[in-house]
Amino acid sequence: MLIEEKYFSQDKNYLLKSVQAFSKEALLDQWLQEILNAYHLLHNPMGLVDDFIIELREKIHLGKELLVDNYDVLAAIYRHDHADNQLEIMWDGRSHMEAYDSDWKEMYELWIAKLSQIKEIQRPIIKYVVSESGVNHQFLKQSIRRSLLAHFGLRMRSQTLYKVSA
Template identity: 35%
Template sequence: MLRKFFPLDKNYVLEEAQLSLQNSLLQYLVDYVKVEYLLRFNALGLMDETAEKIQQHSGSDYMQLQEFYMNLAGVYRFKHYSDNQLEFIFDGRDPMEKYMEEWPATFRQWVKEFCRHEQFIRAILELTVFYPEDYTPQMAGLRLSTFITKFFELKIDSQKGIVKVKVA
């Protein structure tokens, strides 16, 4: 990747922190979605085929969610650190420490808010628990991209980057 700014630019440090936390945060996302689905759609705890499959799922390869995670990481950098100036932290902490605390807290809060939407829960389960071998994840990926656009009122454009939009 071509680095256009200073090596200690806060966006590069933040991105590095986000990448280092990717696996644990995606695991949190999937676990939270599974619990939320079972609480909302199977409140009595009846064991049907769907509930059993969700409870027995123990995968840790979330390659299908990497693009979604990277988009959320970009949205976070855009919303919270859109200026790419060098930052001085006056409490003595290393910037990496600060970002390793802030990003997971925000990610977890977003996951809780996202889980209020049934289409989000279904898309995540479709890409993880119910992911068939011969499945092309484009539709679920598109639903997640559309979800990000509507939720944050931001469009992720391959040419322009992240752009604010007004969603009806």
């Protein structure tokens, strides 16, 4: 599965795109777990297990729907920030795919640890998970996207990333 969108004019690292697409499902699950952990640290530091916490643990996988498109944006931000690595020579014997996979996952883990602490990213997931239906999921997806882009100082118009000028 190859991500076809181009989020910026030089978005042509197809090997990195394919690595990111291949890892997507597992990394989305990891992001949901990180959000759950961040929620526990902030709102349940004693680790008490009540009906709400049990429900949240059982249904956290439903939040994946809100993160799928936002994962693609996060992946594009990484490709944008690491656009110079396409012609890199691998001196350690790894293939480009292995190096891209390792580097992407390392940065992704750092980013989701920080992003999961942001209440504008954490709360929409929790709200969507516990309410299941009746919530405008498009609004929540966009809310997460706005927070994600603001964190990196970016804007998006017509599926194109732009750096916000200070």
